[in-house]
Ligand SMILES: Nc1nc2c(ncn2[C@@H]2O[C@H](COP(=O)(O)OP(=O)(O)OP(=O)(O)O)[C@@H](O)[C@H]2O)c(=O)[nH]1
């Protein structure tokens with residue numbers, strides 16, 4: 001069992017399988033470069049599998065694959081199929097920008113993927129391109145449609161809300177939940193990654209979006225939540241789906257934190273907002289890697305911070321943490 005020094009049970013591991021991405025979301029990239037890890041630094045699927053298996057033996061029940069863009073890594077479907085067989089792993093999920101999802105949805109479902117969260121920061125093509133760098137809105141929408149068609153449930157949509165940039169599209173995004181069983185989540189913009197362009201002026205608390213939704217749609221009703229993430233979930237009157245709010249800055253949820261992160265090069269990251277990481281790669285080469293990794297996890301967990309700190313800005317870019 002993984003219990004940290006503040007009594008929190010850690011049952012969720014977010015695994016960034018690559019730092020590569022087929023989008024260039026401006027908030028996720030450094031102003032100076034889009035430097036990539038050298039390929040030999042990235043853990044193989046066999047190494048990732050070994051680490052994840054140990055985490056599950058220690059009580060991790062949920063794994064989320066993320067990136068970079070996880071779908072650009074070759075043979076992800078086979079990796080998903082291998083993970084889906086790990087006894088004790090109850091939830092296997094993916095966070096993706098959705099661009100390649102339509103063509104892979106069915107294979108991923110068959111391989112044993114349980115859930116998918118798709119990022120969509122805008123619902124108009126120009127705004128999408130402005131934020132994400134590439135004219136790919138239709139591909140993402142096709143990915144969302146396919147996710148529903150092949151039977152993923154829930155399908156969650158992630159929108160990072162930025163004042164003056166895309167906040168005017170929040171109502172239309174929420175409207176998607178009226179006709180489809182989607183969970184559209186509004187996420188606060190977080191200051192993460194050295195050189196990444198976080199500006200106070202762009203920050204918008206999700207409470208403002210909640211207020212606007214109430215003005216347009218009427219009262220929001222608390223809804224039951226599927227998954228173990230930090231979103232607070234509600235339904236709009238008469239809606240098939242739901243809306244969620246992730247208040248990472250204005251009202252943090254660290255007392256309920258249940259997660260660790262694994263970076264593409266095999267570093268266990270203790271908190272999204274802290275650059276303190278434990279390199280697991282050396283333990284993979286020991287005589288008894290399973291025992292060595294177990295000990296490393298148990299030791300690492302005691303150093304997990306009680307909450308995020310906004311005093312120091314984390315240097316690692318989001319695209320190699322995975323959100
Ligand atoms: N501050 C903070 N933000 C988080 C944390 N986990 C997720 N987030 C934010 O929430 C966003 C959405 O996360 P997802 O990858 O969709 O997964 P999730 O909402 O945690 O997962 P489920 O609820 O299980 O579907 C991420 O991109 C982050 O911006 C966390 O531990 N701390």
Ligand SMILES: C[S@@+](CC[C@H](N)C(=O)[O-])C[C@H]1O[C@@H](n2cnc3c(N)ncnc32)[C@H](O)[C@@H]1O
Nearest residue numbers: 067068069095096097119158189190318322323
């Ligand atoms: C880093 S991406 C990785 C997975 C995949 N490429 C995608 O975009 O869904 C995971 C999530 O982090 C979010 N994200 C990235 N940078 C962020 C920031 N500075 N503040 C809040 N969310 C951020 C993205 O919008 C996305 O929903």
Ligand code: SF4
Nearest residue numbers: 021023025028068097
């Ligand atoms: S948010 Fe996701 S899709 Fe956008 S650049 Fe970062 S990793 Fe790529």
Ligand code: SF4
Nearest residue numbers: 254257271272307308
């Ligand atoms: S900011 Fe850190 S401590 Fe807080 S919920 Fe996220 S990962 Fe956990």
